[in-house]
Amino acid sequence: MLISGPPGCGKTLFASALARTCNTGIVATSVAQWLAAGHLDGVLSAMRRSFHDAVAKKPCILFIDEIDGIGDRATIRGQYDQYWVQVVNSLLELVDGFEKHEGVVLVAATNFPEKIDPALRRAGRLDRHVAIPLPDASARRALCQRYLRKDLSDVDVDRIVSLTEGMTGADFEQMGRDVRRRARRARVEPSSELILGALPPVLKISGERRRTVAVHEAGHAVVGLHLGVGKLERVVVHDTVARGRSAAGHTHFVLDDAKERDRQTFLGQIAMLLGGRLAEEVILGTAFEGSGGAGSDIQKATDLATFMDVQLAMGETVGYFSANSSADLEALRRDVASVRERVEKVLLKEWQRARAIVEQHEKIIVRLADKLELEGCASGIDVERMMSRRGRASR
Known part of the structure; x- marks a missing residue:
């Protein structure tokens, strides 16, 4: 195993x-x-x-x-x-x-x-x-009992759980050691105040930031569902995140492993990845920094377009380059001008397609963003119902 x-x-x-x-x-x-x-x-x-x-x-x-x-x-x-x-x-x-x-x-x-x-x-x-995924809320609650204190109040545990999203079991173990060390130095018993003081700095996802994340994730969900890239499990906007540890939201699609992927499948994934950024532009009138940078949606879309071109012969030419990492793909784009040009062409085409989908479903994206902003989560079934209602209304 x-x-x-x-x-x-x-x-x-x-x-x-x-x-x-x-x-x-x-x-x-x-x-x-x-x-x-x-x-x-x-x-x-x-x-x-x-x-x-x-x-x-x-x-x-x-x-x-x-x-x-x-x-x-x-x-x-x-x-x-x-x-x-x-x-x-x-x-x-x-x-x-x-x-x-x-x-x-x-x-x-x-x-x-x-x-x-x-x-x-x-x-x-x-x-x-x-x-093995990162601990969910239930697991983090158990980790509080194991590594911090067993007699913490429900209020304190709930607060710790909400502020530790993205932390691992090892992080909790280290935090427990830090709390005990601080208690020994102060010659006191480990308290909820000491525990809360040992938590990593967090970023609250509220106000304008929360609206931006909600619109962004709604864009991914609607474009992905429209193109049928997979089964939408859930869309989430977090209340808080540990700084530098995790994204403020996520949209989770499950791909069908039994289905062989063709060129349109990959292109749909690229459009879905671009859908978040385009939802920001269409609905909010601007774009924010979270869509770019290392590990971002833009990098993933660019790498996927490069992979299609150089390894799957799904581009405009037939040929093969060995590339086994994001760094290899980036080196090919940097060193081979023809690869870079073909990748840019694919990205621009999917950019336009994703924009058209966002504009077509703008009201649904806004409605989904409202739900995410208020409740923090929507199931794939919720989003499918929103889109099916629109389809019935248009008929």
Whole structure:
């Protein structure tokens, strides 16, 4: 099994809890520990030793952290490429032999599942994937009890939960240590005041900022539903966010994995990504900084258009460039003028299409933004009903 999630979300804790639940032993290691040997023979020996230790202790769980550190053979380049290829191949051999040992379960963890060699995730290897999300409100409430104080009032817990969105279990554990350290220095018992004082600075999403986020997310939702990019699960505008930790809102579409994606599917995703920014321009009369920058909607749309062009032969030319990361895609746009021009052409076309959809559904976007601004959340069914009512009214 492969478990993934952001740093500090509890991947290692998950493996330990799994071992306790199954009443088995656990052999815990990491790719970093294997690579500490340096030379190839030492690395391969450390890998084999971990697998053999697990077999000797079965029933047992072998937990390998930072599995992405092994790398993907498709992205390995440079003077040490043969070294890394041998490491990956040896791990694949160990996993293939390992599955024959009944009573031993391999659990690997990563922050970056997309960086793992596809061969390691094929059927019979790490083919079962569990993604661990950031703690929701219920989980953060439990983390308050575990790491802060068990006797906090409901009012204090509710306040802490509302101010810790985007924080991980590791963040709560660190906060608990900080609170106890401050209490020892002040020679007092840990109090709700000390806990609230240890919280990271937060940004309140209210007023004009909240309206902007609501319009932006409503634009994503309506454009995406109009184009059928996937099933809309929910649209959310947060009340507060920890500064620099998370976005002020999000629109969650679930793509149908059983459906093979064609060119129009990718173009629809690009238009959906641009829909938030265009909703700001059409409805608010201006655009705000949240749509741009690293990791933004604009970067995602640009990378997707580049990926279509250079790897999927879905552009104006037929050809292939190897690009395995956002940095690779950006380098291609920067270094190959023809790629940059074709990507810009796709983006401008989808920009115009998304604008037309926003203008067509402007009243629905405003109505959805009103709901988000007031309530903070709308389900996909809510948005679908809004759009279907408009469709009936237009007939």
